[in-house]
Amino acid sequence: MIETAIYVESLDRAVAFYDRLFALPHLFENDALVALDVAGRSVLLLFARGASAQAQTPPGGVIPGHDASGRIHFAFAADDDQLPLWEARLAEEGVPIEGRVTWPRGGTSVYFRDPDGNLLEIATPGIWTTY
Structure with a gap:
């Protein structure tokens, strides 16, 4: 796996937890997503729940909408x-x-x-x- 995505109720709360416990380097962050480097081999994506439900159009293409609920x-x-x-x-x-x-x-x-x-x-x- 290259990425693991989780969807959280409070991005600030989740980032504080993962920063405090694991001190993973931040690769990217905005109001909807924080991407964390896991040992230079994988990326943990923290998405604000619902913020990625609609398709995104970054330069170069389209990322289809995605979201999830429940505990993983x-x-x-x-x-x-x-x-x-x-x-x-x-x-x-x-x-x-x-x-x-x-x-x-x-x-x-x-x-x-x-x-x-x-x-x-x-x-x-x-x-x-x-x-």
């Missing part, structure tokens, strides 16, 4: 030795861990939520045959 799930990758640091960071920021799984292949997942109720995961290698 996505994961960030972390090395095994980083997981305790992430758990400490979540505790330090007052973000409760809702679940933890040690998978049969040896990976571990830690689950928590963002301010819009989306389920985030920090996962170590060994949860899938591809990771």
Whole structure:
């Protein structure tokens, strides 16, 4: 995947959460969208809910309208030795861990939520045959 898009009720609130917890560099931002660089390999797109429902016409073409509602799930990758640091960071920021799984292949997942109720995961290698 190159991009993961989530749709949030308050762009300011979501950006503050992701900035505080992950400190991801901002690639682009306007009133409807903030694009965050995830480890130089992917982009997390934070859209204000409803702001992208109509087609957009940037220079060079058309982006069809899109939007979504409901809580979604996505994961960030972390090395095994980083997981305790992430758990400490979540505790330090007052973000409760809702679940933890040690998978049969040896990976571990830690689950928590963002301010819009989306389920985030920090996962170590060994949860899938591809990771």
